Amino acid sequence: MSQQLDRSDSDREFGPRRGLWQRIKDVALMDVAVLVKGVDDAALEQFEERLLGADFGVSATLYLVDELNTESRKGKLRSAEDFRAFLAARVEQLLATERDRHLAVAASPPTVVLLVGVNGVGKTTTAARLARRLQAAGESVLLVAADTFRAGAIEQVEAWGTKLDVPVVSGAAGGDPAAVVFDAIEAASSRKLSHVIADTAGRLHTQGDLMAELEKVVRVAASRIDDAPHEVLLCLDATTGQNAVAQARVFGSRLPVTGLVVCKLDGTARGGVVVAVQRDLGVPIKFVGLGEGPDDLIPFDPHRFAEGLIS
Ligand SMILES: Nc1nc2c(ncn2[C@@H]2O[C@H](COP(=O)(O)OP(=O)(O)O)[C@@H](O)[C@H]2O)c(=O)[nH]1
Ligand SMILES: [Mg+2]
Numbered sequence: 001m002s003q004q005l006d007r008s009d010s011d012r013e014f015g016p017r018r019g020l021w022q023r024i025k026d027v028a029l030m031d032v033a034v035l036v037k038g039v040d041d042a043a044l045e046q047f048e049e050r051l052l053g054a055d056f057g058v059s060a061t062l063y064l065v066d067e068l069n070t071e072s073r074k075g076k077l078r079s080a081e082d083f084r085a086f087l088a089a090r091v092e093q094l095l096a097t098e099r100d101r102h103l104a105v106a107a108s109p110p111t112v113v114l115l116v117g118v119n120g121v122g123k124t125t126t127a128a129r130l131a132r133r134l135q136a137a138g139e140s141v142l143l144v145a146a147d148t149f150r151a152g153a154i155e156q157v158e159a160w161g162t163k164l165d166v167p168v169v170s171g172a173a174g175g176d177p178a179a180v181v182f183d184a185i186e187a188a189s190s191r192k193l194s195h196v197i198a199d200t201a202g203r204l205h206t207q208g209d210l211m212a213e214l215e216k217v218v219r220v221a222a223s224r225i226d227d228a229p230h231e232v233l234l235c236l237d238a239t240t241g242q243n244a245v246a247q248a249r250v251f252g253s254r255l256p257v258t259g260l261v262v263c264k265l266d267g268t269a270r271g272g273v274v275v276a277v278q279r280d281l282g283v284p285i286k287f288v289g290l291g292e293g294p295d296d297l298i299p300f301d302p303h304r305f306a307e308g309l310i311s
Contacts (some may be wrong), residue, residue: 111195122289148174182219235260288300
């Protein structure tokens with residue numbers, strides 16, 4: 001299944017669409033004449049500033065600056081080509097993970113996937129786009145409108161269901177989202193569907209009571225199927241930069257987050273946030289959003305991402 005999906009995605013480019021990687025490209029286009037002479041403090045500082053400006057975050061930036069210093073002292077960076085190859089390799093290495101980037105599959109169906117995150121990051125759109133991907137791969141999907149909090153959220157999921165021809169389970173506005181998810185798992189089990197994709201209400205990571213509500217959704221799913229939810233996907237908005245890292249920390253401390261979805265990468269020239277957030281949370285990026293359309297969610301490929309920096 002995933003191979004089939006990956007093949008259809010191979011035409012999608014990470015960059016340079018609408019200036020996608022401009023800030024990172026600034027990093028890759030540094031004045032290498034300075035570097036090859038032997039890196040001096042000014043060059044290291046410039047490299048550091050550009051990495052921070054592209055949202056790589058402090059930790060990854062310090063690592064890359066240190067590596068640049070070491071490699072250059074060893075005389076390994078003799079040309080612009082050397083420098084770009086160094087950068088791509090190190091960025092790919094920063095994104096390496098032991099964990100599987102594919103969507104988890106339940107030992108016995110249905111596979112239960114929860115989308116969580118703050119308001120407006122792209123949860124509902126991602127739920128719909130995941131449903132579409134799975135459907136295209138021959139899976140049978142049930143969408144769940146478990147955002148009972150925001151006016152219009154249920155209708156938004158139902159509209160996607162109609163558009164994609166995917167069944168939707170929704171609760172009453174203001175109802176308990178855990179009950180809606182429980183009912184959806186029941187329905188999917190009895191209808192022998194393969195996937196339950198649940199959209200949840202956006203919440204600020206500072207809203208403790210709403211975080212507790214999500215913890216309950218997780219507990220209730222586990223009470224119905226031992227290893228559910230099989231995925232808790234945290235959606236982040238790439239345009240919010242280091243704020244996304246802060247959100248990831250709090251959600252990660254309250255919920256068993258299994259994967260990250262970084263949406264709106266098409267809307268920022270500072271894609272380094274992808275590196276910052278995965279490094280900080282230690283949870284793999286599974287998908288990235290590159291537009292608002294139903295097909296604009298693609299599996300994250302670190303190699304293509306790193307190559308996109310220097311192409
Ligand atoms: N450009 C762009 N827009 C996106 C992407 N993902 C979501 N959006 C838009 O962001 C807005 C909020 O998305 P929504 O799914 O409703 O966010 P939610 O509040 O987290 O459920 C909508 O206008 C989406 O079309 C993306 O990858 N790129
Ligand atoms: Mg929503």
